[in-house]
Amino acid sequence: MVDSFPYEVPEEYRSMPLLKGRAAVDMKVKVKDNPNLEECVFHIVLDGYNAPVTAGNFVDLVQRHFYDGMEIQRADGFVVQTGDPEGPAEGFIDPSTEKTRTIPLEIMVDGEKAPVYGSTLEELGLYKAQTKLPFNAFGTMAMARDEFENNSASSQVFWLLKESELTPSNANILDGR
Numbered sequence: 738m739v740d741s742f743p744y745e746v747p748e749e750y751r752s753m754p755l756l757k758g759r760a761a762v763d764m765k766v767k768v769k770d771n772p773n774l775e776e777c778v779f780h781i782v783l784d785g786y787n788a789p790v791t792a793g794n795f796v797d798l799v800q801r802h803f804y805d806g807m808e809i810q811r812a813d814g815f816v817v818q819t820g821d822p823e824g825p826a827e828g829f830i831d832p833s834t835e836k837t838r839t840i841p842l843e844i845m846v847d848g849e850k851a852p853v854y855g856s857t858l859e860e861l862g863l864y865k866a867q868t869k870l871p872f873n874a875f876g877t878m879a880m881a882r883d884e885f886e887n888n889s890a891s892s893q894v895f896w897l898l899k900e901s902e903l904t905p906s907n908a909n910i911l912d913g914r
Contacts, residue, residue, distance in 0.1 A: 744851035746789055750841065754797035756785030762799050766819055767808045779896070781878060787845035787869040788852065791880055791890070794840045798829055798892055811895070818881060820893035828891025840880065842887040845869040855887050872897055 742757040764779045785792040798804060804820065811818035821827065831838040845852040847867040858866050872879070877897040880890035 742789075743786070747854055750790050750854070753790055753838075753840065754793035755789045756783060756792035756796050757789050758785050759783060760785065760792070760796055762796065764799065764804060766804070767806065769808045779878075784870060788843045790840050790854075791843050794838070794880070794890075795894065803829055803892060810893075815898055816895040817898060818893060818895040820881070820891075822892065828893065837891055839888055840890045842882065842890070857887060860887075 746755060760783045762781050762783065764781055765776055766779065767776050768774045781795075783792040783795060798820075803822075807819050807822070809817055809819050810821050822829070826837065828837045828839065830836065841854045842857065843852045843854055844858065845868060846858070846863065847869055853861060858864065858868075870877075878894055879897075881893035881895050882888075882890040
């Protein structure tokens with residue numbers, strides 16, 4: 738059992754939904770353009786110890802039923818992605834602010850006591866650093882973001898479809914980004 742959360746989330750993110758621990762959720766999604774499968778359920782284990790803002794955002798959206806009835810929007814052999822709402826919005830519009838909620842890039846580096854926020858490992862000069870949550874397992878889930886905007890994640894999530902032998906930790910295009 739954990740007595741307390743091991744670090745403080747930076748002040749600018751403390752008002753966001755946070756998950757300080759682990760949680761499991763089942764997410765049912767519709768599958769389009771597949772005559773053999775109409776829907777599927779993803780059993781997702783979220784790690785709020787290593788990514789409390791990212792995991793908290795996802796749990797909040799699940800609890801709000803944001804993803805209910807949403808279709809898979811991308812399935813290209815590299816990733817499966819969903820979470821882009823219908824209409825002009827490109828993410829979750831927070832009803833309290835009427836603006837798109839965005840969350841920072843959040844990376845827990847192996848050996849560090851707290852995640853880094855808002856910067857890629859490349860930008861920090863940590864090219865060889867190992868992450869606590871590497872993209873080296875089939876089904877690894879993360880928040881999608883604009884390629885050159887580190888703090889642009891909102892509601893879109895994706896699951897990696899590559900095997901670990903092909904995408905070893907610290908040797909792929911996703912770790913630390």
